[in-house]
Amino acid sequence: MGHPGIKGFFRAAAGILSYPQDPRSFAQIFGALSSAHYTRGRITRVRRETPDTVTVFFTAGDGWIPHRAGQWARIGVEVDGKRIWRPYSISAPEHGDPSITVKAQGLVSEHIVERAAPGNVLYLERPEGQFLLPDTPTELLFMVAGSGITPVMSMLQTLMPRRPDHDVVLIYVSRNRESCIFHDEILELADQFPGLRPVFWFTEERGRLDASDADALAELCPDHADRVTYACGPDSFVSAVEDLAGSHGGTPVVERFDVTRQFSGGQRGEVRFTRSDMTLEVGPDETVLEAAERAQHQLPHGCRMGICHSCLVPLTDGAVTNIRTGELHREPGPVQTCVTRPAPHAVFDA
Amino acid sequence: MTLAPAAHHTATTAVTSSPPRRDPLRLTEAELAELAAEFDAVRDEVFSRSGQSDAQYIRRVVALQRSLEMTGRACMLFSRHKPLWWAGVGCLSVGKILENMEIGHNVLHGQWDWMNDKEIHSTTWEWDFVAPSAGWQRTHNETHHTWTNVLGKDRDVGYNVLRMDPDQPWKPVNLLNPVINLGLAPAFEWGIAIYDIELDQFLAGKKSGRATFEDFKRVMKKLGRQSAKDFVVSPLLASLTGSGKASIKGFLAANVIRNVWAHTVIFCGHFPDGAETFTEEDVRDESRGHWYRRQAMGSANIDGSRLMHFMSGHLSFQIEHHLFPDMPSNHLARIAPRVREICRKYGIRYTSGPLPRQVFQAWRKVCRLALP
Ligand SMILES: Cc1cc2nc3c(=O)[nH]c(=O)nc-3n(C[C@H](O)[C@H](O)[C@H](O)COP(=O)(O)OP(=O)(O)OC[C@H]3O[C@@H](n4cnc5c(N)ncnc54)[C@H](O)[C@@H]3O)c2cc1C
Numbered sequence: 001m002g003h004p005g006i007k008g009f010f011r012a013a014a015g016i017l018s019y020p021q022d023p024r025s026f027a028q029i030f031g032a033l034s035s036a037h038y039t040r041g042r043i044t045r046v047r048r049e050t051p052d053t054v055t056v057f058f059t060a061g062d063g064w065i066p067h068r069a070g071q072w073a074r075i076g077v078e079v080d081g082k083r084i085w086r087p088y089s090i091s092a093p094e095h096g097d098p099s100i101t102v103k104a105q106g107l108v109s110e111h112i113v114e115r116a117a118p119g120n121v122l123y124l125e126r127p128e129g130q131f132l133l134p135d136t137p138t139e140l141l142f143m144v145a146g147s148g149i150t151p152v153m154s155m156l157q158t159l160m161p162r163r164p165d166h167d168v169v170l171i172y173v174s175r176n177r178e179s180c181i182f183h184d185e186i187l188e189l190a191d192q193f194p195g196l197r198p199v200f201w202f203t204e205e206r207g208r209l210d211a212s213d214a215d216a217l218a219e220l221c222p223d224h225a226d227r228v229t230y231a232c233g234p235d236s237f238v239s240a241v242e243d244l245a246g247s248h249g250g251t252p253v254v255e256r257f258d259v260t261r262q263f264s265g266g267q268r269g270e271v272r273f274t275r276s277d278m279t280l281e282v283g284p285d286e287t288v289l290e291a292a293e294r295a296q297h298q299l300p301h302g303c304r305m306g307i308c309h310s311c312l313v314p315l316t317d318g319a320v321t322n323i324r325t326g327e328l329h330r331e332p333g334p335v336q337t338c339v340t341r342p343a344p345h346a347v348f349d350a
Numbered sequence: 351m352t353l354a355p356a357a358h359h360t361a362t363t364a365v366t367s368s369p370p371r372r373d374p375l376r377l378t379e380a381e382l383a384e385l386a387a388e389f390d391a392v393r394d395e396v397f398s399r400s401g402q403s404d405a406q407y408i409r410r411v412v413a414l415q416r417s418l419e420m421t422g423r424a425c426m427l428f429s430r431h432k433p434l435w436w437a438g439v440g441c442l443s444v445g446k447i448l449e450n451m452e453i454g455h456n457v458l459h460g461q462w463d464w465m466n467d468k469e470i471h472s473t474t475w476e477w478d479f480v481a482p483s484a485g486w487q488r489t490h491n492e493t494h495h496t497w498t499n500v501l502g503k504d505r506d507v508g509y510n511v512l513r514m515d516p517d518q519p520w521k522p523v524n525l526l527n528p529v530i531n532l533g534l535a536p537a538f539e540w541g542i543a544i545y546d547i548e549l550d551q552f553l554a555g556k557k558s559g560r561a562t563f564e565d566f567k568r569v570m571k572k573l574g575r576q577s578a579k580d581f582v583v584s585p586l587l588a589s590l591t592g593s594g595k596a597s598i599k600g601f602l603a604a605n606v607i608r609n610v611w612a613h614t615v616i617f618c619g620h621f622p623d624g625a626e627t628f629t630e631e632d633v634r635d636e637s638r639g640h641w642y643r644r645q646a647m648g649s650a651n652i653d654g655s656r657l658m659h660f661m662s663g664h665l666s667f668q669i670e671h672h673l674f675p676d677m678p679s680n681h682l683a684r685i686a687p688r689v690r691e692i693c694r695k696y697g698i699r700y701t702s703g704p705l706p707r708q709v710f711q712a713w714r715k716v717c718r719l720a721l722p
Pocket residue numbers: 072086087088089090100101102103104105106107108109110147150151255256257258303304305
């Protein structure tokens with residue numbers, strides 16, 4: 001809307017009258033989607049995909065940038081009056097109105113699946129992430145499990161119309177047909193674009209797929225070792241794909257939706273936040289970030305999975321262990337609070 | 351003075367709910383610990399309940415305030431016409447009062463921080479008041495709420511310019527007590543802005559010259575922008591319709607109405623009869639129970655309608671607010687009966703009275719303490 005310079009001028013002029021508030025705070029009364037602090041989105045449509053999954057379409061206000069297929073964005077929703085943020089992949093193709101596809105499995109996702117309705121407001125951060133399509137055409141293999149289909153759906157819908165004969169195999173693991181998100185859309189896409197070959201694997205019928213087993217995979221996709229591989233889903237699944245690809249020298253492009261936590265042996269820990277003068281006990285299965293949130297102490301965070309580094313907080317004393325690798329870290333300096341626990345005491349400058 | 355008869359008339363309703371059974375200053379450590387546990391339980395109950403309806407409440411108040419302010423400013427553009435002048439002054443006065451009290455004061459206390467929303471958060475809010483938020487948070491939240499009514503520590507006891515307690519040494523300048531207070535009321539926001547620079551602390555060598563200068567600069571900058579908005583830019587726009595002069599008068603009226611009302615409510619918080627002061631000796635090694643007791647004994651409530659409570663930012667529940675400074679204001683009325691009951695049980699006087707009487711008593715104190 002308009003030239004940024006002109007817009008800036010009008011905003012500054014309006015700011016003289018709205019001082020000390022930002023003029024956008026007043027514009028909100030008329031339904032504007034942006035404020036001095038946030039970019040917001042308004043839900044336009046909600047589509048049920050499976051019994052526990054919905055796709056939420058939204059329009060985004062000023063500050064949003066168009067996503068690239070495969071990226072995710074931090075989405076803030078209000079649960080019991082409190083703003084909580086989680087990362088969600090954008091399931092819509094590039095150049096369209098964005099959407100997220102959410103599977104109910106905890107506090108925020110259940111809230112979205114049960115309550116999201118047209119007209120509701122979502123809080124948004126800009127799309128980010130390196131789970132992106134290759135720049136040059138090659139044979140591709142997508143391996144996804146469960147809600148891991150979401151970024152891949154965006155990629156397929158973006159890629160196939162662009163290059164209809166592109167050679168793409170999708171191996172998609174889900175519990176059964178009913179819980180398989182986008183099952184029919186994928187079949188339609190394959191009908192339209194013969195280069196796409198989807199393989200559905202329902203664990204209820206065929207048992208677990210061991211993604212690190214080369215023979216099992218060869219049955220589904222004989223030339224899997226020659227393809228550029230993408231994997232998305234739970235940590236255990238993604239790690240299995242990585243193991244197999246590693247064995248023949250490949251490095252797949254991956255996105256993890258969760259972390260498999262190292263067993264802490266039931267040990268409790270203690271963290272201290274010096275700036276807010278707060279000492280907390282950290283439960284055996286909790287991270288520093290989660291313990292702080294439980295005590296209503298907000299720390300910065302993004303993906304909550306150890307990938308984006310937006311949760312860095314300076315450790316000033318003590319030590320932490322990484323819950324994914326079990327690695328001990330005792331040097332003072334920034335640490336990722338979303339994947340660390342005190343070992344057993346840690347002091348943070350926060 | 352119409353205040354005196356009103357005060358006399360209501361003096362028959364008892365100040366305390368019933369005569370204290372115990373002397374609150376003689377409570378044992380064990381009793382104080384019990385008292386702390388009872389107040390903590392009230393707090394926990396509210397904090398475990400805060401949720402969607404609270405968030406909706408404060409957002410509605412903010413939307414109401416912004417609508418009033420925009421309407422008020424729009425009216426001022428045509429304030430040459432008397433009805434619009436009155437409507438504008440009305441909307442702006444109420445808007446500014448809500449912004450400063452039910453919203454600003456309470457947001458800056460962190461009452462809404464739990465929502466995790468930067469749009470309504472103590473770390474980001476700047477209020478429509480000349481005193482910058484940051485300086486006020488320091489003198490009010492850190493000094494006044496921690497050292498409530500401790501002579502020599504709580505600078506809010508008289509704001510350095512008034513003698514508000516018999517234990518403060520009398521100086522000849524105190525003869526001007528009533529005059530100063532009368533002048534302070536309409537200029538309250540400027541008074542608070544100057545007060546927050548803490549010049550007295552600088553002169554006493556307790557605050558560095560640099561910090562004082564930084565605060566001074568911040569106040570001047572905000573004062574400049576606040577004045578530019580209400581007294582330069584808005585009137586210039588209004589002059590397009592020939593309403594320039596009328597709008598200056600209108601903005602002045604709205605600012606003064608807000609200042610007088612804020613001054614009135616705030617003077618009823620700690621200065622009516624029954625609100626006690628303390629010495630530094632009293633608060634040495636204070637436990638949570640001691641702290642609660644001092645907050646309850648040092649504060650005074652105002653009885654009145656829901657509208658009055660709302661317009662005072664629920665500071666009319668001063669006792670509850672001082673016990674739980676970060677409790678969302680929309681809960682204070684509901685917990686008041688429980689707080690009153692706990693106070694009664696431990697013999698703590700729960701000072702409360704209708705507005706005219708509390709105002710009268712505060713002013714009576716200002717006048718009486720002008721003399722040695
Ligand atoms: C890059 C990225 C992209 C993502 N994209 C998507 C996406 O497109 N779609 C999608 O649905 N999700 C996606 N996720 C996952 C999403 O961010 C959330 O983690 C997910 O929705 C769960 O959040 P929640 O608040 O609902 O669950 P939380 O309440 O935070 O719980 C997290 C997990 O812990 C489990 N849990 C909760 N409480 C307990 C308990 N008391 N004891 C034991 N376990 C418990 C839950 O079952 C859940 O699996 C993505 C994650 C990342 C990192």
